[in-house]
Structure formats: C-alpha cells, structure tokens
Amino acid sequence: MRVGGRDTHAAWWSDDGVHYLDQRTIPATVTVGVARTVEDVAQAIEDMAVRGAPLIGVVAAYGLALAARRGDDLEVAFQRLLRTRPTAINLLRGLEAVRAVAPDPARMLEAARAHDRAEVAAAEAIGEHGLALLRCGSRVMTHCNAGWLAVQDWGTALAPIYRAARAGLAPFVYVSETRPRLQGARLTAWELGQEGIDHALIADGAAAHLLQRGQVDLVITGADRIARNGDAANKVGTYAKALAAKAHGIPFYIAAPLTTVDRATPTGADIPIEERSPDELLSAEGLDEAGEVRRVRLAPAGTPALNPAFDVTPHALITALITEVGVVPATGEGIAEAFQRAAGSPEAI
Amino acid sequence: MRVGGRDTHAAWWSDDGVHYLDQRTIPATVTVGVARTVEDVAQAIEDMAVRGAPLIGVVAAYGLALAARRGDDLEVAFQRLLRTRPTAINLLRGLEAVRAVAPDPARMLEAARAHDRAEVAAAEAIGEHGLALLRCGSRVMTHCNAGWLAVQDWGTALAPIYRAARAGLAPFVYVSETRPRLQGARLTAWELGQEGIDHALIADGAAAHLLQRGQVDLVITGADRIARNGDAANKVGTYAKALAAKAHGIPFYIAAPLTTVDRATPTGADIPIEERSPDELLSAEGLDEAGEVRRVRLAPAGTPALNPAFDVTPHALITALITEVGVVPATGEGIAEAFQRAAGSPEAI
Numbered sequence: 001m002r003v004g005g006r007d008t009h010a011a012w013w014s015d016d017g018v019h020y021l022d023q024r025t026i027p028a029t030v031t032v033g034v035a036r037t038v039e040d041v042a043q044a045i046e047d048m049a050v051r052g053a054p055l056i057g058v059v060a061a062y063g064l065a066l067a068a069r070r071g072d073d074l075e076v077a078f079q080r081l082l083r084t085r086p087t088a089i090n091l092l093r094g095l096e097a098v099r100a101v102a103p104d105p106a107r108m109l110e111a112a113r114a115h116d117r118a119e120v121a122a123a124e125a126i127g128e129h130g131l132a133l134l135r136c137g138s139r140v141m142t143h144c145n146a147g148w149l150a151v152q153d154w155g156t157a158l159a160p161i162y163r164a165a166r167a168g169l170a171p172f173v174y175v176s177e178t179r180p181r182l183q184g185a186r187l188t189a190w191e192l193g194q195e196g197i198d199h200a201l202i203a204d205g206a207a208a209h210l211l212q213r214g215q216v217d218l219v220i221t222g223a224d225r226i227a228r229n230g231d232a233a234n235k236v237g238t239y240a241k242a243l244a245a246k247a248h249g250i251p252f253y254i255a256a257p258l259t260t261v262d263r264a265t266p267t268g269a270d271i272p273i274e275e276r277s278p279d280e281l282l283s284a285e286g287l288d289e290a291g292e293v294r295r296v297r298l299a300p301a302g303t304p305a306l307n308p309a310f311d312v313t314p315h316a317l318i319t320a321l322i323t324e325v326g327v328v329p330a331t332g333e334g335i336a337e338a339f340q341r342a343a344g345s346p347e348a349i
Numbered sequence: 350m351r352v353g354g355r356d357t358h359a360a361w362w363s364d365d366g367v368h369y370l371d372q373r374t375i376p377a378t379v380t381v382g383v384a385r386t387v388e389d390v391a392q393a394i395e396d397m398a399v400r401g402a403p404l405i406g407v408v409a410a411y412g413l414a415l416a417a418r419r420g421d422d423l424e425v426a427f428q429r430l431l432r433t434r435p436t437a438i439n440l441l442r443g444l445e446a447v448r449a450v451a452p453d454p455a456r457m458l459e460a461a462r463a464h465d466r467a468e469v470a471a472a473e474a475i476g477e478h479g480l481a482l483l484r485c486g487s488r489v490m491t492h493c494n495a496g497w498l499a500v501q502d503w504g505t506a507l508a509p510i511y512r513a514a515r516a517g518l519a520p521f522v523y524v525s526e527t528r529p530r531l532q533g534a535r536l537t538a539w540e541l542g543q544e545g546i547d548h549a550l551i552a553d554g555a556a557a558h559l560l561q562r563g564q565v566d567l568v569i570t571g572a573d574r575i576a577r578n579g580d581a582a583n584k585v586g587t588y589a590k591a592l593a594a595k596a597h598g599i600p601f602y603i604a605a606p607l608t609t610v611d612r613a614t615p616t617g618a619d620i621p622i623e624e625r626s627p628d629e630l631l632s633a634e635g636l637d638e639a640g641e642v643r644r645v646r647l648a649p650a651g652t653p654a655l656n657p658a659f660d661v662t663p664h665a666l667i668t669a670l671i672t673e674v675g676v677v678p679a680t681g682e683g684i685a686e687a688f689q690r691a692a693g694s695p696e697a698i
Contacts, residue, residue: 180552204552306555307551
C-alpha cells in the first residue's frame with residue numbers, strides 16, 4: 001500500500017532491526033519505529049505500536065530471528081515474545097515457524113521472511129476470494145482495523161474491499177470506531193482515506209441500528225483466533241455486530257488466513273481473552289486545536305473500568321470464513337476442508 | 350440527590366429564569382446555567398446542556414412558562430422549543446401541559462411546576478416498582494444516563510438501583526460508556542460515584558461479551574419514546590444490548606414514565622431518529638494532564654461520519670416496561686393497561 005505516494009509495508013526487516021509503522025501515532029503522524037532487541041519487539045507488540053493478528057505474528061518472527069543474530073537465549077526470547085498478547089494465535093505461528101529452523105541465524109531470518117511472504121500471499125488470496133462476495137456499490141460494515149496495517153500489504157477484512165475498489169465496484173464502508181483504542185476511527189478511516197474509498201465512521205453502538213435499517217449489505221471483520229469448531233475471537237464489539245447481522249438476515253463474514261485458525265482450541269470458550277488496562281477506556285488520545293497530540297480523561301477520576309480486548313462470535317452467527325484457500329463454512333468440517341486444500345497447494349502455510 | 354453534600358436538582362425554576370446543571374461540563378466541573386429567554390432554553394436543550402427525555406420535557410415546560418411571563422408569542426415559543434430535539438416525546442408532553450392553561454403566566458408556571466412534580470413522583474414510583482426486580486448483589490447493566498441528571502431526583506433506569514442501594518442490596522452496575530457523547534462515562538459513572546454505588550465502566554462494544562459470559566443479571570435502560578406497540582427508542586447502542594440479552598436469556602427492561610409513551614406512534618419504525626453532528630463522533634472532550642478541558646480530534650481530518658443519536662428496540666426483546674404504575678408487558682395490551690391504571694389513580698399524569 002502507498003502512504004504519501006510511497007509503497008509502504010506495515011513492518012519490515014532491516015540490518016539494524018525490525019522496522020514498523022508506529023500505529024499509535026496514526027493518523028496524527030506516520031512515524032517509523034525500530035526494535036533493536038527482543039525486548040523492544042515485545043514492547044512494541046504489548047503497547048500496540050504494532051498490532052493486528054497476522055502482523056504481530058510476522059513481527060514476532062522477525063524478533064526471534066533478531067534474538068538469534070544477537071546470540072540471545074532463544075527459548076527465553078520465544079517465551080518473552082509469546083506472552084506479549086494472549087489472544088491472537090498468529091503470534092505462536094510466526095514464532096514456531098522461526099524456531100523450527102533454530103539455531104542458525106541466517107536460516108531463522110529466512111524463515112521469518114518466508115512467514116512474512118506467506119502472510120502477504122494469504123492476504124492477497126483472501127482479497128481475491130472475498131471479492132466474489134461484493135457487488136457494485138456494496139455497503140460493507142467492518143470493525144477495528146483488519147487492513148494493511150494489520151496484515152502486510154492487503155489486510156484481511158479490507159482486502160476484498162481494496163480489490164473491489166480497484167475493480168471499479170465502488171464499495172462503501174461503514175467503519176465502526178472501535179473503542180477504546182479507536183482502531184476504526186484512527187487506522188481504518190485513515191487507510192480508506194489514503195485509498196480514496198468512500199466510507200463513513202460510526203459509533204460502535206450505531207452498528208445494530210444501521211443493520212436494522214437495511215443500510216448494510218454485508219459485514220466483514222478479521223479475527224485474532226478461530227477455534228476448531230469455527231467460533232472466532234476478534235476485537236471486542238464484533239460479537240454484537242454478528243448478533244445484529246443475524247437478526248436482520250445480513251451476511252457476516254470473518255476474513256482470516258489459516259494461521260489464525262487454532263485447531264488445538266476446541267471452541268470459542270477456550271480462547272483466552274486479553275484484559276487490557278482500564279486507562280484505555282478512561283481516556284482518549286487525539287489532536288488538540290493546536291495540532292498537538294494529547295490524552296484527555298473522559299470519566300471521573302478513579303472510575304473503575306473493565307476492558308476485555310476481544311470477544312467471541314459463535315460459529316452459528318458466521319456466514320462463512322474467507323480464507324486464502326477460498327470461502328469455507330465456519331464449521332469443523334469447513335475448517336478441515338480448508339486445511340486439506342492448503343495441504344494440497346504448493347503455497348500451503 | 351446530593352452533590353458535594355447539598356441536595357440538588359437537575360433543573361429548577363427561579364425568578365430570573367430556568368436554572369440547570371450544565372451536563373456538558375460534568376464530571377470536570379459542576380456549573381449551573383441560567384436560561385433567561387426561550388432561545389436560551391432551546392439552545393440548552395439542543396446543545397445537550399440539559400438532556401434526558403423527562404428532564405427536557407420539564408425544562409421545555411418551564412421555557413414556555415418563561416415565554417408567557419416575558420410576553421412572547423406563545424405559539425412561536427412552543428414550536429421553537431418543540432423542534433429542539435425530535436425523538437423524546439416527553440418534550441411535547443411538557444409543552445402541552447403548559448399550553449393547556451395558556452395564556453395566564455401564573456397558571457402556566459404552576460402547570461410547569463406540576464409537570465415537574467409529576468415526573469419526580471413517577472421516577473420515585475419507577476424506583477419502587479423496579480426494586481422488586483433486584484436481588485442482593487444484582488449485577489445490572491445500563492446504557493447512557495437515565496439517572497437523576499436525566500430525570501429530576503431519581504432517574505428512570507437508575508431509580509431502582511438507588512432504591513436497592515439504600516435498601517442495603519449492594520447492587521453492582523456495568524456502565525456502558527455511550528459514545529459519542531459519553532453520557533455513561535461522564536454522567537452515570539459520576540452519579541454512581543457520588544452515591545457510593547459499585548460500578549465498572551465498559552466500552553459499548555464490550556456489553557455483548559459480558560452478557561455472553563454470564564456476568565450480568567439484568568439490563569435496565571431508559572427510553573426517549575415508546576410506541577403504542579411497546580417498541581422503544583433509546584440512546585443509540587441500546588438495541589445491541591437488547592439483542593445480546595435476548596441471545597443469553599437475560600432480562601432486558603425499559604424504565605420510563607408514561608409521559609415517554611406515545612400512543613400516537615404505532616410502532617418503532619414511526620419514531621423519528623435524530624441525526625446529530627458528525628463532529629460528536631470525530632472528537633472527544635475531557636481533561637488534559639493540567640486539568641484543562643480540551644477537545645481532541647480522534648479520526649483523520651475530513652473523515653465522513655454518521656451519527657444517529659437513537660435506535661429502536663423492538664418490543665419482542667423487552668422483558669417488561671418499568672413504569673410509575675407498575676411493571677407491565679411491553680405490548681399494546683400492557684401499555685393500555687398501564688394507562689388505565691394511571692387514569693384510576695389520583696396522581697395520574
């Protein structure tokens with residue numbers, strides 16, 4: 001994707017470390033962070049300077065390659081990176097891909113690069129398969145950011161939309177702002193603006209109203225972990241949209257690469273849900289009148305808050321999964337079939 | 350209710366005009382606004398310096414009495430006040446109560462005071478009837494602010510909670526923050542904090558997750574207009590909670606006085622839904638590190654936004670209505686019965 005006319009990745013390897021667009025400062029400014037140690041990488045993930053399930057898998061993979069080059073204890077590095085965030089299974093996938101060829105640093109770096117390329121290829125294929133679900137002028141609702149900031153180059157939920165826009169289908173996107181971190185308002189609105197795709201920001205609470213009023217043709221979100229039975233954990237607020245879509249007969253899709261599917265997790269109830277700091281909810285950050293970034297407190301001082309970062313959408317509410325091997329039912333059978341297809345394809349992950 | 354140890358109303362008449370707590374500055378500061386003309390009153394309602402369906406009815410009633418005392422054209426004043434906000438029917442109720450005794454200024458003021466007293470009495474009765482729905486330690490979820498800032502002295506949705514707290518039942522309240530205006534984070538959290546009632550703030554998108562996980566015993570919200578068939582318009586984000594409550598078998602109640610019921614509106618689809626400025630969504634206001642109130646922009650400059658202020662919950666999702674004449678089914682029959690009971694009672698509105 002292009003930022004200010006230049007082709008840009010969300011994260012990339014360079015000889016001085018792992019580079020990434022700092023997603024905490026977008027849209028105010030686009031700055032590049034550099035993680036030179038495993039601890040730097042871990043903190044960038046924990047602080048959500050890099051975020052998005054596939055992207056944190058890629059960045060963690062590069063982080064483990066970095067550990068190898070620096071001569072760090074690889075198991076310590078692996079565990080440090082793995083415990084940064086509990087919900088997205090892609091984190092484990094990226095780390096495992098690199099550990100599988102340990103301890104040679106060059107081979108580990110190549111494995112990280114291969115994992116990165118595979119995620120890009122998967123996202124591109126998700127875009128192709130998802131494109132078939134869109135019509136001219138389709139009105140798509142999404143939640144959080146599952147665009148190219150979350151997954152190199154294409155994204156997951158937004159990949160079909162980028163494809164559709166380039167195919168001249170003129171999609172329209174309802175962007176749910178996604179409190180408390182506002183990934184919709186800050187990141188998805190910014191991505192779509194950069195690509196010139198028509199969109200409207202909405203409050204998370206307004207999604208059900210728009211679905212009820214027939215203003216949405218389909219919902220597509222990403223996922224952080226999909227259980228073996230098709231239940232999907234994604235950014236908190238997703239489940240409410242799935243319930244409303246079901247109530248009004250509107251298709252609800254989860255777009256995700258197979259690296260997001262965790263066949264070791266039987267159901268959604270078994271997915272660990274990250275609890276983040278109440279501070280995220282008690283305040284918001286943005287630009288003041290003078291263009292300075294400021295954090296303002298919204299609620300009374302000392303207000304207790306609960307901040308679960310994800311929720312689980314039961315598979316019965318998911319019309320289908322959009323994966324790199326095609327659109328498959330969100331069921332145990334559908335997932336098994338997807339992995340069979342992937343095993344039979346030369347680019348299988 | 351008490352603020353800083355002093356008994357305080359949300360709005361009151363005084364010889365120099367209509368006084369009100371300015372709800373735009375709470376919790377940062379508690380300031381009293383004074384509306385000395387009909388235009389002042391209208392702007393206080395439009396800007397949401399005063400808000401909450403019953404309260405705007407009361408304030409509009411005083412506004413029309415003010416018009417009479419000033420010798421304004423009463424029909425012009427009536428229409429100006431009526432068009433401040435389209436969804437809450439209480440606005441019309443308050444205005445009609447005062448217009449019914451026009452043009453004598455003293456009688457009109459007395460009618461406004463009577464309307465105010467009747468709303469307080471209704472809210473108190475709602476608290477009594479709603480109390481029967483709570484148990485020791487009940488975990489209640491609410492949305493927006495339907496407390497004493499929205500309805501003199503008691504509130505609607507919060508009235509049973511205030512009663513329960515005084516009865517020693519130790520209720521716990523999940524406060525949905527209610528983007529974009531954050532009435533939950535700013536006002537409900539503040540009210541509950543002042544009363545020492547245990548609560549936790551949550552993102553609007555987290556409500557369905559908590560309902561799914563069995564952390565909530567019942568949901569109670571207010572309403573801005575209830576149609577003849579029991580469909581209820583309330584602050585946007587309410588409908589998603591009702592859907593999730595239904596999905597998990599958790600009771601969902603609407604607490605509202607009969608002034609909120611509009612028997613001239615057949616169904617929820619006939620209730621006008623106010624669209625407010627996109628600016629409310631693109632920014633948030635709070636206190637910076639220095640304790641100064643600041644507005645910060647959250648989304649990229651120029652981001653288009655849609656900002657419906659209300660949504661409609663179909664009556665099939667509403668377990669019951671908590672009214673001043675008792676807990677009644679959210680159906681045409683239930684509503685007809687409630688009005689019959691009210692007609693048979695000496696304090697009928």
